[in-house]
Amino acid sequence: MPPEQLRQVLIDLLDAKERKGTGKAKGTEYLNAILRGEIPIVATCAIGMTACVIWLALHELRAFMHLDRGAEVNKGDGLMRIALYDESWTGYARRAESPIVVSAQ
Numbered sequence: 001m002p003p004e005q006l007r008q009v010l011i012d013l014l015d016a017k018e019r020k021g022t023g024k025a026k027g028t029e030y031l032n033a034i035l036r037g038e039i040p041i042v043a044t045c046a047i048g049m050t051a052c053v054i055w056l057a058l059h060e061l062r063a064f065m066h067l068d069r070g071a072e073v074n075k076g077d078g079l080m081r082i083a084l085y086d087e088s089w090t091g092y093a094r095r096a097e098s099p100i101v102v103s104a105q
Contacts, residue, residue: 035061035062058082
């Protein structure tokens, strides 16, 4: 997928998530902040594969943005803070000792 198309897909996903919370679309701002390292995130998913794809996509996009638009991405210290939860939530939930907190929200 071309980097600009990947960027738009991530912006659309972030916009959809934000609209649920506040009704406002701020995907571009949020993605740029992630790529600059201003917002730390953890990539997770139900079985582990999607989290890896998201983690890799963000790193590849940041590399592209760094080369193409260095000033936009390099406003921070240059470190992107994205972690990968390397076990699926399914695996976590299967362990009896794993704490699971259910919220009313």
